[in-house]
Amino acid sequence: xxxxxxxxxxxxxxxxxxxxxxxxxxxxxxxxxxxxxxxxxxxxxxxxxxxxxxxxxxxxxxxxxxxxxxxxxxxxxxxxxxxxxxxxxxxxxxxxxxxxxxxxxxxxxxxxxxxxxxxxxxxxxxxxxxxxxxxxxxxxxxxxxxxxxxxxxxxxxxxxxxxxxxxxxxxxxxxxxxxxxxxxxxxxx
Amino acid sequence: xxxxxxxxxxxxxxxxxxxxxxxxxxxxxxxxxxxxxxxxxxxxxxxxxxxxxxxxxxxxxxxxxxxxxxxxxxxxxxxxxxxxxxxxxxxxxxxxxxxxxxxxxxxxxxxxxxxxxxxxxxxxxxxxxxxxxxxxxxxxxxxxxxxxxxxxxxxxxxxxxxxxxxxxxxxxxxxxxxxxxxxxxxxxxxxxxxxxxxxxxxxxxxxxxxxxxxxxxxxxxxxxxxxxxxxxxxxxxxxxxxxxxxxxxxxxxxxxxxxxxxxxxxxxxxxxxxxxxxxxxxxxxxxxxxxxxxxxxxxxxxxxxxxxxxxxxxxxxxxxxxxxxxxxxxxxxxxxxxxxxxxxxxxxxxxxxxxxxxxxxxxxxxxxxxxxxxxxxxxxxxxxxxxxxxxxxxxxxxxxxx
Numbered sequence: 001x002x003x004x005x006x007x008x009x010x011x012x013x014x015x016x017x018x019x020x021x022x023x024x025x026x027x028x029x030x031x032x033x034x035x036x037x038x039x040x041x042x043x044x045x046x047x048x049x050x051x052x053x054x055x056x057x058x059x060x061x062x063x064x065x066x067x068x069x070x071x072x073x074x075x076x077x078x079x080x081x082x083x084x085x086x087x088x089x090x091x092x093x094x095x096x097x098x099x100x101x102x103x104x105x106x107x108x109x110x111x112x113x114x115x116x117x118x119x120x121x122x123x124x125x126x127x128x129x130x131x132x133x134x135x136x137x138x139x140x141x142x143x144x145x146x147x148x149x150x151x152x153x154x155x156x157x158x159x160x161x162x163x164x165x166x167x168x169x170x171x172x173x174x175x176x177x178x179x180x181x182x183x184x185x186x187x188x189x
Numbered sequence: 190x191x192x193x194x195x196x197x198x199x200x201x202x203x204x205x206x207x208x209x210x211x212x213x214x215x216x217x218x219x220x221x222x223x224x225x226x227x228x229x230x231x232x233x234x235x236x237x238x239x240x241x242x243x244x245x246x247x248x249x250x251x252x253x254x255x256x257x258x259x260x261x262x263x264x265x266x267x268x269x270x271x272x273x274x275x276x277x278x279x280x281x282x283x284x285x286x287x288x289x290x291x292x293x294x295x296x297x298x299x300x301x302x303x304x305x306x307x308x309x310x311x312x313x314x315x316x317x318x319x320x321x322x323x324x325x326x327x328x329x330x331x332x333x334x335x336x337x338x339x340x341x342x343x344x345x346x347x348x349x350x351x352x353x354x355x356x357x358x359x360x361x362x363x364x365x366x367x368x369x370x371x372x373x374x375x376x377x378x379x380x381x382x383x384x385x386x387x388x389x390x391x392x393x394x395x396x397x398x399x400x401x402x403x404x405x406x407x408x409x410x411x412x413x414x415x416x417x418x419x420x421x422x423x424x425x426x427x428x429x430x431x432x433x434x435x436x437x438x439x440x441x442x443x444x445x446x447x448x449x450x451x452x453x454x455x456x457x458x459x460x461x462x463x464x465x466x467x468x469x470x471x472x473x474x475x476x477x478x479x480x481x482x483x484x485x486x487x488x489x490x491x492x493x494x495x496x497x498x499x500x501x502x503x504x505x506x507x508x509x510x511x512x513x514x515x516x517x518x519x520x521x522x523x524x525x526x527x528x529x530x531x532x533x534x535x536x537x538x539x540x541x542x543x544x545x546x547x548x549x550x551x552x553x554x555x556x557x558x559x560x561x562x563x564x565x566x567x568x569x570x571x572x573x574x575x576x577x578x579x580x581x582x583x584x585x586x587x588x589x590x591x
Contacts, residue, residue, distance in 0.1 A: 020229055022225070026218075029218060033212075033213055034210035035208075035209075037210075037212065037213045038210055051213050051214065051217045052217075054213055055217035055220040058217065059224045062221070062224075062225060062228070063228065067515075067516050116201065120209050123206070142202055142203055143206065170198055173198075173202075
């Protein structure tokens with residue numbers, strides 16, 4: 001698939017899609033699929049699962065395109081749909097086990113600079129390895145900017161669980177990064 | 190309040206992930222294009238269904254031809270029979286006639302088939318009794334007046350083409366009744382029974398009527414739920430429920446003076462704020478296509494003999510709603526249409542006042558209440574309820590009651 005930018009300007013592309021033009025729909029997909037797929041990869045447990053979310057999300061985009069009011073960013077609107085779809089997938093496919101609200105000490109470590117040395121794919125791979133609940137909470141908190149109350153409402157968990165899952169996700173990611181650094185360079189940075 | 194993502198680790202992660210693009214395989218597009226094809230087919234099917242519905246509506250309208258344009262005499266046989274079969278339609282004048290002439294006064298049927306009426310009946314059938322000079326018998330003339338008064342004589346709307354004795358809705362109709370020699374109280378009875386206004390026009394309430402028209406509503410909706418503050422007010426007590434419009438088509442069939450049935454096709458919007466979820470109060474807008482089907486009872490009817498009719502109506506019935514779209518403002522991340530129930534059933538009750546602007550134009554104003562079945566909004570279970578004020582304008586097509 002090519003990554004060529006759409007021939008139409010965004011608004012025109014949307015208008016053509018609303019008319020049901022197959023060519024415009026394909027262009028819209030090609031234009032936004034790479035960015036949306038990156039979002040899906042962060043929420044999914046594997047690539048196959050991410051493609052399912054991408055497919056379902058785009059079908060929703062085309063179905064509800066008429067609802068886009070045009071008073072905000074179209075990409076932002078699309079992104080919300082994909083995040084919602086990912087949450088739906090998580091709800092459908094995962095049993096949420098409530099984790100006891102055990103505080104996990106977060107330490108500012110030297111791991112953070114290591115992130116800069118990692119490729120995005122390596123980082124995505126580490127995120128994929130997180131347990132489903134940890135990954136969801138981590139993404140919603142860090143990438144979408146939701147607070148624990150909001151996350152609790154979305155995932156049907158308590159605020160305490162959200163907090164502890166976030167702390168555990170951070171700790172686990174840091175541990176995996178440190179291990180990787182150790183393996184790679186024989187020492188943590 | 191905790192500021193999300195103030196850790197350096199989070200910041201580093203976020204920066205790394207910003208603007209990332211990854212190519213998916215061709216598989217998602219194959220699934221998407223198949224779904225898009227299906228949506229296109231569905232849309233085409235919708236158009237076909239709409240056209241079929243329009244054709245059916247047109248056929249229905251043709252069946253309910255406006256009474257005023259019906260000047261054929263094809264149905265005369267039926268109304269003569271109906272007239273003949275009336276059991277208690279005797280007046281002193283009629284009795285006198287039968288006593289003096291036919292010797293067969295048990296019923297109008299026998300009177301019509303009596304000796305002097307044998308020539309009158311076919312003349313009535315053709316509606317040309319007067320013109321053909323066949324109404325020579327006083328009794329036959331009397332009967333003709335009765336027939337006209339009862340509305341059983343088919344009125345000719347084009348008197349030059351098809352001159353008939355004056356009938357309801359025609360100039361001179363009341364004069365015909367008054368000149369018939371029937372006592373005044375009988376005349377009143379005749380007037381009442383024929384549902385004719387003093388100016389000679391019809392009382393539309395007495396006819397079966399198919400109405401079609403438009404309806405517009407101003408409605409306020411509330412969502413009752415434990416997870417949603419609902420649209421009524423936020424925690425600070427400020428009203429956040431917004432009155433939104435509903436509009437659409439309306440069709441009704443009045444079976445009789447009292448009963449009828451009404452169906453609407455409404456595009457119904459509601460808007461409000463105060464979702465509890467997430468601590469934010471996004472603006473929720475929903476739009477349903479609603480189809481209420483109601484039974485109507487008219488009461489306190491007035492105007493049968495004076496002026497144009499007016500009546501109060503009670504309506505009650507059921508409603509089917511289908512989610513058209515739902516939208517949230519920019520600050521809402523996690524509500525989308527698929528999280529709402531696509532269908533909703535409910536009960537509707539309505540009180541209204543209808544006023545005939547003309548025998549065929551009816552303006553209705555009223556209040557309608559709706560209670561929906563439990564549904565979903567985000568994670569919350571909700572039950573919507575609405576109160577609406579509405580105006581409705583109908584155009585009516587008559588079909589005469591037999």
